Amino acid sequence: MLKNHYYENLVEAGCDEAGRGCLAGSVYAAAVILPADYENPALNDSKQLSRKRRYELREQIQQDAIAWAVGVVTAGEIDKINILQASLLAMHRALDQLEVRPEAIIVDGNRFRPYQELPYATIVKGDGKFQSIAAASILAKTYRDDYMDRLDVEYPMYDWKSNKGYPTRKHREGIRRFGVSPYHRKSYNLLGGELSLDFRD
Template sequence: MKRRTDEKISALLYAYDADIRAQYGCFAGVDEAGRGPLCGPVCVAACILDPEAPVYGINDSKKLSEKKRGALFDQIVEKALAYRIVFVGPDIIDRDNILNATMGGMRQAVEGLDIVPNLVLVDGNRIPAGLTMPAQPVVKGDATSASIGAASILAKVSRDRYMLELDKQYPQYQLAKHKGYGTKLHYELIAQYGIQPFYRRSFLKKQGYWPEGK
């Protein structure tokens, strides 16, 4: 039953893309992961799917299990006509703020594609400034367009894998458990072990949390 539901959702997302493709031809979907955590990068992905090689099961990455996201990630990478994944680090986030850092990452991802799209669909209600091709925002785009959904999976899986590697270097912060989000446990560990270079200092200051002497 769940498989049939997943396939139905995927078919709706691909139908949306087919309508866009009929109007514009080649287009890309763009999404991000990791805007909210206290540490680590925000990850942005752009993706141009191949309509002749559909990936069944695509949906908003937040609605998928970790195992399902991983399996879909591999299929998207294999079948997509083009994709690009960009990490924007805490230094840029602190310098430019999270919104501008994310928009800059989206622009980099799109401009880094091996194929130049005629249109860019961006998840959310904003588009990056300075794009050299037309763009449209799509609210809840990762649950509307297969291309944006694919980008959301690429971004989410890439960031989670990055945080798992960071966890191996800094096990005391238990990053594998919370992926950098501001959980009660995470704040307690920051108070105990202090701030590392991968933390977003602007986030901690904004939330009024800055451990003395750390």
């Protein structure tokens, strides 16, 4: 059973992101505030759950949460500010949208940028330790998957419906054959290994 909270007697938002390691698409982050006495034994790191279970839990989280929101940073923004800063910005954008203001923040991982002078804690593997971070990981993952599925309709040659933008062999083969899309992160090594692409026009 994951822990309910990190800070005692504070309204706490859990944050997590999805899509940092992808070659294409926006990075998504979610922020979730759960009730103080909330207990859901099904919550876990989204990577440990089946796709079907993630979507079932998304509905439950959205119904049960005091507040939740999703923030997005585009591939173009990622290229300008780098993926770490983009991930932190996506979390801030999610926090900005919460209809209930948090009094503290807990974040999956070991990096965060202070938000409105609120106390915060970074927790390595936090999505497997705290319910609100697990809930945020599920929302970020499922909303990003939905987004990549929509892009796949427009650009089926990259197999995004299956790989969600991650660097699979089929994805990289699509880049070799068809070039890059407007959604690719041009600051990344898109072909892997020693190969690179020249984006100068």
